[in-house]
Amino acid sequence: MRYLPHTDSDRQAMLDSMGVKQIMDLFADIPGEFHTKLGSLDLPEALSEAGIVKKFTKAAEKNRHAGNTRCFLGGGTYHHFVPAVVDYVVSRGEFLTAYTPYQPEIAQGTLQALFEYQTMIARLTGMEVSNASMYEAATATAEAALMARRVTRKTRTVIAGSVNPRYRSVTENYLSRLEGDYIEVPMGQHGTDLSQVIVAMDEQTACVIVQYPDFYGSVYDLASLREACDANKCLMVVAFSDVSAFGLIESPGAYGADIAVGSGQALGIPMAFGGPHLGIFTCKQKYVRQMPGRVCGLTTDADGKRGFVLTLSTREQHIRREKATSNICSNQGLMCTAAATYMTLMGDAGLETIANHSAAALDLLVSKLPSGVVAADGVRYNETVLTFASQEKRDAFINEARNNDIFAGIPLETIEKSAEAKHLLVATTEMIEEDDINDYIAAMEVAL
Amino acid sequence: MSDTKYSATSGIQQEERLLFEHAHEAPESISLPGVQGKAPSSLDAFKRKTAANIPGLSEPETVRHFVRLSQWNHGIETGFYPLGSCTMKYNPRVNEQVARLPGLAHVHPDQPEDSVQGILGLLYELQGWLTEISGFTDITLQPAAGAHGELTGLMMIRKCLDARGEQARKKVLVPDSAHGTNPASAALCGMYTVEIKSGADGRIDLDELKKHLDDDVAALMMTNPNTAGTFESDIKEICQLVHDAGGLVYGDGANLNALVGVARPGDMGLDCLHINVHKTFSTPHGGGGPGAGPVAVNDTLKPFLPVPRIEKDGDVFKVITEDEQSIGSVLSTLGQTGVYMRANAYISAFGHNHIHKIAQDAVLNANYVLSRLKDVYHVPFEGLCKHECLLTDEWQNKHGVKTLDIAKRLIDLGFHPMTVYFPLIVHGAMLIEPTETESKETLDSFCDAMLEIAAQCEAGDTQALHDAPVKPIRRRLDETQAARKPVLVWQD
Numbered sequence: 001m002r003y004l005p006h007t008d009s010d011r012q013a014m015l016d017s018m019g020v021k022q023i024m025d026l027f028a029d030i031p032g033e034f035h036t037k038l039g040s041l042d043l044p045e046a047l048s049e050a051g052i053v054k055k056f057t058k059a060a061e062k063n064r065h066a067g068n069t070r071c072f073l074g075g076g077t078y079h080h081f082v083p084a085v086v087d088y089v090v091s092r093g094e095f096l097t098a099y100t101p102y103q104p105e106i107a108q109g110t111l112q113a114l115f116e117y118q119t120m121i122a123r124l125t126g127m128e129v130s131n132a133s134m135y136e137a138a139t140a141t142a143e144a145a146l147m148a149r150r151v152t153r154k155t156r157t158v159i160a161g162s163v164n165p166r167y168r169s170v171t172e173n174y175l176s177r178l179e180g181d182y183i184e185v186p187m188g189q190h191g192t193d194l195s196q197v198i199v200a201m202d203e204q205t206a207c208v209i210v211q212y213p214d215f216y217g218s219v220y221d222l223a224s225l226r227e228a229c230d231a232n233k234c235l236m237v238v239a240f241s242d243v244s245a246f247g248l249i250e251s252p253g254a255y256g257a258d259i260a261v262g263s264g265q266a267l268g269i270p271m272a273f274g275g276p277h278l279g280i281f282t283c284k285q286k287y288v289r290q291m292p293g294r295v296c297g298l299t300t301d302a303d304g305k306r307g308f309v310l311t312l313s314t315r316e317q318h319i320r321r322e323k324a325t326s327n328i329c330s331n332q333g334l335m336c337t338a339a340a341t342y343m344t345l346m347g348d349a350g351l352e353t354i355a356n357h358s359a360a361a362l363d364l365l366v367s368k369l370p371s372g373v374v375a376a377d378g379v380r381y382n383e384t385v386l387t388f389a390s391q392e393k394r395d396a397f398i399n400e401a402r403n404n405d406i407f408a409g410i411p412l413e414t415i416e417k418s419a420e421a422k423h424l425l426v427a428t429t430e431m432i433e434e435d436d437i438n439d440y441i442a443a444m445e446v447a448l
Numbered sequence: 449m450s451d452t453k454y455s456a457t458s459g460i461q462q463e464e465r466l467l468f469e470h471a472h473e474a475p476e477s478i479s480l481p482g483v484q485g486k487a488p489s490s491l492d493a494f495k496r497k498t499a500a501n502i503p504g505l506s507e508p509e510t511v512r513h514f515v516r517l518s519q520w521n522h523g524i525e526t527g528f529y530p531l532g533s534c535t536m537k538y539n540p541r542v543n544e545q546v547a548r549l550p551g552l553a554h555v556h557p558d559q560p561e562d563s564v565q566g567i568l569g570l571l572y573e574l575q576g577w578l579t580e581i582s583g584f585t586d587i588t589l590q591p592a593a594g595a596h597g598e599l600t601g602l603m604m605i606r607k608c609l610d611a612r613g614e615q616a617r618k619k620v621l622v623p624d625s626a627h628g629t630n631p632a633s634a635a636l637c638g639m640y641t642v643e644i645k646s647g648a649d650g651r652i653d654l655d656e657l658k659k660h661l662d663d664d665v666a667a668l669m670m671t672n673p674n675t676a677g678t679f680e681s682d683i684k685e686i687c688q689l690v691h692d693a694g695g696l697v698y699g700d701g702a703n704l705n706a707l708v709g710v711a712r713p714g715d716m717g718l719d720c721l722h723i724n725v726h727k728t729f730s731t732p733h734g735g736g737g738p739g740a741g742p743v744a745v746n747d748t749l750k751p752f753l754p755v756p757r758i759e760k761d762g763d764v765f766k767v768i769t770e771d772e773q774s775i776g777s778v779l780s781t782l783g784q785t786g787v788y789m790r791a792n793a794y795i796s797a798f799g800h801n802h803i804h805k806i807a808q809d810a811v812l813n814a815n816y817v818l819s820r821l822k823d824v825y826h827v828p829f830e831g832l833c834k835h836e837c838l839l840t841d842e843w844q845n846k847h848g849v850k851t852l853d854i855a856k857r858l859i860d861l862g863f864h865p866m867t868v869y870f871p872l873i874v875h876g877a878m879l880i881e882p883t884e885t886e887s888k889e890t891l892d893s894f895c896d897a898m899l900e901i902a903a904q905c906e907a908g909d910t911q912a913l914h915d916a917p918v919k920p921i922r923r924r925l926d927e928t929q930a931a932r933k934p935v936l937v938w939q940d
Contacts, residue, residue, distance in 0.1 A: 001797075001798065001802040001805055002797070003537075003538055003540060003730075003797065003884075003885055004805055004809055004884055004885065005885065005886065005887035005888075006809055006812075006887065006888065010887075010888045011809075011812060013888070014812060014813075014816045014888060015812070017816070017819065017820075018815060018816065018819045020815075023808045023811070023812055024808075026811050026812060026815050026832055027710055027711070027807075027811065028832065029678070029679040029681050029831070029832050029834075030679055030681070030707075030710070030711050031681060031683075031684065033684075034683075034684075034711045034712070034715050034716055035710065035711055036709065036710060036711055036712055036715075036804075038709065038710070038804045039800055039801055039804065040800070041580055041581060041709060041800045041803060042576075042580050042800070043577055043580065043581075043795065043798075043799055043800040043803060044796070044799055044800070045799045045800065045801060046796070046797060046798055046799030046800075046801050046802050047796045047797060047799065049542050049797070051796075052542055052546060052793050052796050052797060053542065053545070053546060055796065056546035056549060056552070056570070056789070056793065057546075057549060058566075059551075059552070059566035059567065059569055059570050060546075060549040060550070060551025060552045060566055060567075061551055061566065062551070062565050062566030062569070063551040063552070063555050063559075063563060063564050063565070063566040063567050064551075064555075064559065064563040064564075065550050065551050065552075065553075065554040065555045066550075066554040066555070066556065067550040067554050068550075071556055073556040073558050073559065075558055076780055077556055077557050077558070077781075079554070079556065081480065081481060083478075085507060085510055085511055087548070088511070089511075089514045089515075089518070090734075091544065092514075092515070092518045093523045093524075093525030093526065094518035094519060094520075094521035094522075094523045094525070094526060095518050095521060095523070095734070095735055096523065096525075096539070096544075096732045096734060097523035097524040097525045097526075097536075097539050097732050097733070098521050098522065098523040098524075098733065098734070098735040099529065099531055099534055099536055099733045099735070099736075099864075100733070100735065100736040100737075101735060101736070102531075102867075103522075103855070103859065103864065103865055104922070104925045105856070105859055105917050105920040105921075105922050105923065105924065105925065106520075106521065106522040106859055106864065106917075106920050107520075107521055107522065107735070108517075108520040108521070108920070108921055108922050109516075109517035109518050109519065109520040109521035110517075110521055110735035110736070112464075112466065112517050112520075113514070113517055113735075114735075115466070115936075115937075115938070116466060116467055116468075116938075118936055118937055119468065119937040119938040120500075120502050122936075122937045123500045123501050123502060123937075124500045124502065126500075128937070129936045129937060130936070130937070132736065133736075133737070135592035135593065135596060135737075135738075135779065135784075136592065136779060136780055136781075137780060138777075138779060138780040139592070139596070139778070139779065146636075164780075166777065166780040166781075167780070169776060169777050170776075170777050170778060170779065170780065172776075173603070173775065173776045173777060173778060174636070177603070177606060177636075177637050177638035177639075178638050179638075219491065219494050221494075246496070246500065247500070248487055248491065248495060248496065249491060249494045249495060249496065250494050250495065250496050250497065251496065251500070254496070254497065270553040270554055270786070271553075271554060271555060271556050271557065272552070272553050272554075272555070272785055272786035273552070273555040273556070273557050273564065273567050273781075273782070273785040273786070274557035274780070274781025274782050274783065274784075274785055275592065275738070275779070275781055275782075275783060275784035275785055275786060275787070276592075276737075276738035276784045276786050276787055288934060288936070294736065295934075295936055296936070297930040297931070297934045297935055297936050298930065298935040298936075298938075299925050299926045299927065299929045299930035300925070300926055300929065301922040301923045301924060301925045301926070302923040302924045302925075302926075303923055305922060305923075307922040307925045308925075309925045309926075309927050309930045311927065311930040311931045311934055311936075312931055312934055313931075314931070316628075317595070317628040317629050317631070317632035318627075318628035318629075318870070319628070320628075320632075321628050321631040321632060321641075322631035322632060322634065322635040322640070322641050323635070324628070324632040324635075326632065326636075327595040327596075327598065327599060327629050327632035327633040327635075327636055328593070328595055328596075329593065329594060329595045329627075329628075329629050330593035330594060330595070330724075330726065330733070330736065330737040330738070330739035330741075331593070331736050331737040331738075332734075332736075332737045332738045333733075333734045333735040333736025333737045333738075334732070334734025334735060334736070334737065334738060335734075335737075335738065336736075337514075337734075337735065340514075341510065341514055343502050344467055344502075344503070344504065344505050344510045344513065344514075345478060345504070345505070345507065345510050346478065346502065346504060347474050347475070347502050347503060347504015347505070348474065348499045348500055348501065348502050348504060349474060349504060350478050350480065350504060351500065351502060353480050354480060355487065356485065356486050356487050357480060357481070357482035357483050357484065357485070358482070359487035359488060359491060360482075360483045360484075360485035360486060360487055360488070361482060361483040363485075363487070363488040364483055364485070379490045379491060379493075379494065380490075381487075381491070402560075407556065407559060407560075407563075410558045414558070414769075415558070428483075429482070430480050430481055430482030430483075431481060431482060432482060432483065433481065433482060433483065434483055437483070
């Protein structure tokens with residue numbers, strides 16, 4: 001077997017040196033009734049390397065993908081450009097095949113990249129500190145709710161109905177076995193009405209969670225929410241699903257968010273059918289000892305040289321066990337390196353361009369909509385809801401677009417179960433060209 | 449000249465500033481595709497008032513910056529990485545290649561089902577294989593890592609007990625040798641943990657276990673082989689006792705590598721098991737992640753599996769998003785599918801005919817290392833080990849040398865240290881997991897280094913141990929300073 005270096009004579013030499021007759025004698029402590037007959041598992045025959053490539057190529061060819069279609073799908077995952085350099089850096093074995101940096105002297109590469117990631121993410125989100133990642137945006141949102149309970153010692157969670165339904169579902173799930181209320185504020189108009197959220201808050205509220213831009217793509221002013229949070233002494237949590245927005249629009253930190261969480265998948269990470277993505281977790285410095293997850297900090301070595309270590313580990317499960325701020329151990333470390341590389345390549349100017357192109361594409365698309373299709377009111381970044389006269393019309397368009405190699409959008413009710421089946425959630429990025437929009441509109445005109 | 453026996457040398461190591469310290473004007477912006485316009489004027493009122501201050505380097509500078517950083521790392525491709533309970537095995541390169549095929553890497557999770565039959569098929573196939581290898585009846589791929597799997601498993605156990613009208617059961621028994629994630633996960637589930645003291649042999653003590661089995665018991669969380677590297681031979685009786693008391697048994701699969709193809713936890717009476725595919729099934733650990741922590745379940749817990757999940761209807765793969773008794777979702781999507789592509793490729797390479805060789809060689813290697821070191825390092829628990837072996841620094845303490853010194857000295861000799869100070873049930877633990885992808889030559893070289901270190905202790909020649917490491921780009925780092933006044937972001 002090509003991944004196993006031993007020859008049979010190596011094995012025999014090792015057994016002989018131990019005075020052991022055969023390998024299976026080393027398994028004598030497992031009761032005989034539990035021994036599986038070797039070779040009896042219901043698995044296929046081993047494949048050669050060429051066989052593996054062939055098998056995966058065949059499977060991959062059965063899929064459509066963003067490379068051979070025009071992808072207008074969003075809902076938390078976005079088809080942004082992945083520069084070759086990003087994939088090269090995360091393919092390097094020294095980054096790819098390292099464990100968590102428990103021995104900092106021989107993990108300074110991972111650690112400095114994490115420190116740079118934390119710095120750039122804090123700057124992009126306008127927040128004071130960032131951790132070294134959560135799994136993805138939904139679990140990051142749930143962890144934010146849990147953190148707010150620790151900080152405020154209160155147990156009521158208020159969340160806007162315009163937060164991505166998947167983030168809400170996971171957050172509710174995480175909270176459902178713990179004491180306290182979980183309040184979802186319904187949002188009926190495909191946008192966020194902060195006044196309704198504010199009405200739902202009270203002095204028992206640990207945090208209020210909104211999404212900005214929200215699940216429907218709406219951009220709105222968060223100033224009134226900050227005031228309401230101060231009045232109720234609760235934490236303001238801002239979630240986001242496409243961090244590229246903050247290359248252009250005001251950051252959660254600028255609005256005074258206490259915690260900002262969301263997806264960093266836009267930062268050079270492939271969609272990969274849903275993962276691995278990057279969960280961003282940021283907060284104010286004063287709450288850092290209640291923050292979940294690993295974090296990298298600056299220090300010096302025995303010679304006084306600057307270096308980096310994982311720090312604040314007394315918050316974590318391996319020290320604090322049941323009193324830890326989270327149970328998270330493995331995180332999305334490599335995705336931090338990818339995001340750091342991506343942001344370095346882009347800089348402020350590149351990030352702003354990405355955001356401009358993403359927003360301009362949606363604006364162009366909306367400006368060309370034929371009668372019979374309406375985009376949601378309000379200010380949008382790169383995502384919006386299109387409303388059709390009927391489900392039949394919408395689905396006819398989806399099918400016509402498919403015939404032209406276009407994934408036109410996500411039927412809203414597949415994510416937001418309560419939505420009427422005539423809406424389409426559509427997203428654009430810098431990967432959408434003007435021709436793609438023309439073809440999109442042409443398919444719409446044919447179908448309607 | 450003993451140092452030339454080992455691979456570590458002082459080659460050229462480039463210092464590299466933080467990218468924020470590369471002071472020059474921002475380079476010309478990289479050319480980007482798309483609609484070459486500006487955002488609509490409706491967004492003007494929402495524009496950032498101050499730039500984010502992301503520095504931006506040119507492409508050649510970016511590559512050099514990160515390549516230099518990479519060279520300060522030790523990875524499994526660089527050298528031996530015997531971290532106990534972490535299963536640092538070779539990560540096959542072909543797995544990286546196939547996971548990057550555009551038809552797998554650039555697929556959106558909300559594409560219509562008929563456009564993703566290929567990837568659903570690979571995931572479904574893997575579900576079957578993991579279920580078969582672990583000996584259970586079904587599995588969820590949703591958990592993103594081992595600890596996430598623990599949480600998911602406990603959620604299912606909670607729901608199962610609730611369905612039985614046993615809402616009051618909230619006690620989770622955890623051996624004192626358990627991973628810290630176990631009690632942390634239980635707390636997240638609104639349950640409380642009680643630690644069971646290990647017996648003199650490092651295993652679960654049946655009499656001690658019985659003392660805690662009452663009407664409050666929800667579950668026992670156990671790792672088998674345990675974190676001392678030994679197999680819980682009473683596994684059948686342990687599961688029986690917990691079940692008789694009305695509780696369920698959760699299996700932490702961090703140490704599954706010892707059993708792959710040789711024995712199946714599901715056959716032993718466990719109710720569920722999370723699998724660390726980034727350990728046992730060789731997906732790269734990436735300097736901290738991503739991992740994946742699928743949870744395999746028996747018939748008792750199957751009704752409570754999370755959604756969404758994949759089912760097969762004739763020749764068509766479907767994604768089920770609702771199920772009456774399901775615990776719901778623990779992630780936005782089906783799971784870390786990119787990680788699972790690699791796991792599928794890995795198992796494909798072994799097949800039924802080779803899969804047991806993983807556990808065989810892993811256990812052979814650990815016992816070989818143990819046999820070479822047991823006369824010079826204290827072995828707290830006698831007998832066979834499984835895929836990892838546990839030593840302590842007890843005999844080196846009398847020379848003023850601690851586990852940390854031994855670990856740091858190994859760095860100067862070219863090895864990544866073993867897991868240190870875990871498990872907590874022995875003082876000065878050194879947990880060594882060599883894995884099956886290491887050659888006898890590498891194992892011998894590592895054992896020689898360990899013997900040499902022990903000999904230096906005996907000879908009182910310990911300065912190099914206390915000074916270590918001296919060869920990496922940085923020497924011992926001050927963790928106290930980092931934690932006292934944390935600097936987590938760079939201030940220009």
